[in-house]
Amino acid sequence: MHELPESRLGSLYKDFRPLKDLNPDGYEANITTWRQYLAELYSGFICFQCGTMLLRHLTRKDAFGVPKSIDVVIDSMVHEEILFPLDLFYEGKMTMTDTTPTVLKWFGFNWKPTKGFKSRQKNSKGNDNDYLKDVTLIIKPELESAFHKIYDNIKVAILDDATSITDLVYTSHEFFEKIKINDIIIHDDEHADEIRKIILFYLSRYKHIINHDEINDIIKIIAPAASHILKSFTIEITENDRQILNVKSGIYNLERQIKKLENDLEVYSLKTAKENWDAFRKLPIASQREHIKAKKLSERYLDQLLKYRNNLLTIKNQLDLSSTNAILFDTLSNSHELLKSMNNYMGSAEKIDELLQNIEEQTEQTDEINKLLTNEETLTPGLADEIEKELQTMEEQLSQERGEEATKEHVNEEIKENAETELLLDKLKDLQIDDKNQLNEGEEKVHQDERNLEQESKELVPN
Numbered sequence: 001m002h003e004l005p006e007s008r009l010g011s012l013y014k015d016f017r018p019l020k021d022l023n024p025d026g027y028e029a030n031i032t033t034w035r036q037y038l039a040e041l042y043s044g045f046i047c048f049q050c051g052t053m054l055l056r057h058l059t060r061k062d063a064f065g066v067p068k069s070i071d072v073v074i075d076s077m078v079h080e081e082i083l084f085p086l087d088l089f090y091e092g093k094m095t096m097t098d099t100t101p102t103v104l105k106w107f108g109f110n111w112k113p114t115k116g117f118k119s120r121q122k123n124s125k126g127n128d129n130d131y132l133k134d135v136t137l138i139i140k141p142e143l144e145s146a147f148h149k150i151y152d153n154i155k156v157a158i159l160d161d162a163t164s165i166t167d168l169v170y171t172s173h174e175f176f177e178k179i180k181i182n183d184i185i186i187h188d189d190e191h192a193d194e195i196r197k198i199i200l201f202y203l204s205r206y207k208h209i210i211n212h213d214e215i216n217d218i219i220k221i222i223a224p225a226a227s228h229i230l231k232s233f234t235i236e237i238t239e240n241d242r243q244i245l246n247v248k249s250g251i252y253n254l255e256r257q258i259k260k261l262e263n264d265l266e267v268y269s270l271k272t273a274k275e276n277w278d279a280f281r282k283l284p285i286a287s288q289r290e291h292i293k294a295k296k297l298s299e300r301y302l303d304q305l306l307k308y309r310n311n312l313l314t315i316k317n318q319l320d321l322s323s324t325n326a327i328l329f330d331t332l333s334n335s336h337e338l339l340k341s342m343n344n345y346m347g348s349a350e351k352i353d354e355l356l357q358n359i360e361e362q363t364e365q366t367d368e369i370n371k372l373l374t375n376e377e378t379l380t381p382g383l384a385d386e387i388e389k390e391l392q393t394m395e396e397q398l399s400q401e402r403g404e405e406a407t408k409e410h411v412n413e414e415i416k417e418n419a420e421t422e423l424l425l426d427k428l429k430d431l432q433i434d435d436k437n438q439l440n441e442g443e444e445k446v447h448q449d450e451r452n453l454e455q456e457s458k459e460l461v462p463n
Contacts, residue, residue, distance in 0.1 A: 004037055013060070015068035034073040035082075044186040046143050046195050048083055050074055050119050051134030059129075066129050071120040074137075078117045083137040088113050089198070092205050094140070136194070143202060146184055150199065151209065151223075153179040159225040164320040165233055166248065168221040169241050172200065172212075174252060175219045213237045218245055232329075247316050254309040261302045268295035 019027035059066045077083040093113040203209045211220045222235040
């Protein structure tokens with residue numbers, strides 16, 4: 001938990017109001033330190049009780065004693081609407097801080113209902129232990145934070161499953177139990193009723209989530225998420241809502257009694273169970289009879305309560321069905337009016353048939369016009385002959401060009417063939433020359449061989 005700094009306790013607990021002129025920085029530093037401390041001290045609380053009890057809570061047992069200028073801190077928080085006086089809250093003035101007309105702001109006028117608030121009693125002295133006014137203040141940031149959690153629980157516990165007007169009407173006790181308020185708000189028993197009253201007023205007056213009849217203790221959910229149900233009913237609390245609540249309250253009370261009886265019967269049954277007979281038999285006979293009698297009476301009473309509850313559940317189911325019928329009737333009525341309006345706009349069936357025939361006639365006429373407009377002979381007489389003549393000329397030119405290209409290709413082909421023929425002839429001549437040379441060389445070799453043999457023969461024959 002945040003604690004006040006020990007080194008600054010002397011400055012924080014003394015009457016530091018004169019520092020506003022003598023030492024403005026120190027003055028603001030003291031206010032900031034106290035505000036941080038109080039914000040953490042009251043985190044999760046909606047009510048801030050200013051007065052004697054607060055001074056006693058902040059009083060130290062050492063020499064510092066009572067904080068002499070805590071009123072300055074409280075006043076600064078009220079002027080900024082971090083704290084908000086409860087009486088002004090119930091007057092519906094808390095929203096005025098954000099609704100100052102723009103034209104007034106042009107002149108530097110931004111009036112706040114808390115501007116003149118003073119938490120110090122008049123004619124009190126700085127060393128007076130009871131110098132604060134006893135006044136209840138709302139911690140606005142904590143209230144706004146709690147609202148978001150509360151609305152989330154309303155959506156989950158009520159709105160998400162709501163299908164009938166009976167799902168939107170509650171007593172305050174049932175409503176708070178439904179949204180699990182004790183899991184959201186920190187409060188002591190002394191301020192519990194006041195805090196619940198603040199929450200209901202805030203949801204009703206400032207957030208328009210519920211309507212609250214405080215006299216008859218009726219809460220009606222009117223959040224936008226319930227508009228699909230409320231469109232067939234009024235958002236105001238009516239006599240029908242009161243009757244619905246009577247039925248629901250009867251069911252709620254009966255279920256609590258039934259649950260209590262079932263717990264009692266469990267105890268009686270346990271005492272008379274077979275495994276506990278020995279202990280039960282040790283009781284005086286009169287006690288045994290009273291235990292059995294209490295069990296039997298509880299069983300009969302439970303049967304009766306179950307019948308009552310079932311009768312009320314039947315009535316509630318009929319109310320739910322009637323609510324559904326009302327929604328269905330409105331839906332069908334609106335659908336009928338819509339169909340009627342559309343049919344009136346379009347007219348009778350004969351009128352539609354006549355319209356379709358006219359459209360068909362106009363379509364045929366349009367086709368005929370298009371046909372005439374696209375007739376080339378009508379638009380450009382003799383154009384077709386000119387087109388044919390030009391096409392024929394183009395064909396002749398194309399044929400002539402093709403003939404010239406064919407002749408050119410033929411000539412090129414002959415040239416290519418002649419070139420290939422000359423190349424072959426040259427190769428043939430080379431082959432012939434080579435063959436002749438080879439033949440001459442062969443003949444010369446043969447003649448040489450003959451001469452060699454003749455010489456050798458002569459050498460072998462003796463003289």
